[in-house]
Amino acid sequence: MIKRWATAEWSGAIKDGKGNITTQSTVLDHTQYGFNARFAEGPGTNPEELIAAAHAGCFTMALSGKLGEAGLTAERMQTKATVSLDKTDDGFTISAVHLELTAKIPGASQEAFNDAAQRAKAGCPVSKLLNAQITLEAKLES
Structure with missing residues (x-):
């Protein structure tokens, strides 16, 4: 079993309070978050942005694995996740x-690409975690 952790600290009321988030890797190290970062355009991060980053990263790695099973290797893949x-x-x-994927995969047919992308969407651990409608728009570049 692999375990990863992050901490969140908060002080104050919901609208004027302040918080920070730190991840085990310290990629986020006392990174500010708060009401304005979540519901307006204030500085810092927010839970939805972090979920989007986690989902985009998880899905793209899962797709790399599914492509490998089909004997394919991506030259480049970019996924935008919108929560x-x-x-x-x-x-x-x-x-x-909503996942928006653009990929350049030498030798991939559209059918093999679509199959791998759909299996990655269904199988990535973050997709399995979320109780939300997950949609995918996948574009294979030549």
Whole structure:
């Protein structure tokens, strides 16, 4: 079993409070987060942005694995994950993630590419974690 950790610290009320996030690797090291970074355009990060980064990274690595199973290696892949945070009657919910993939994979057919991308979307651990609609737009460059 592999375990990774991160910490979040917070002081103050929801709108004027301040927090910071630190990850085990210290890629984030007391990185600021708060209400304005989440619901406006303030400085710092926010949980949805971090989920988007985690999902984009996980999916793209999973796709590399699926391509390898098909005997293919990507020259380049770029995935943008867009997380949708919606207000509901009982608060907020992450309702959807849209993955936009652009890839250059020498020797890949459109069919093999689409198959690998769909299997990566379904099989990446972050996709499995999320209780949200996950959509994928995949473009294979020649």
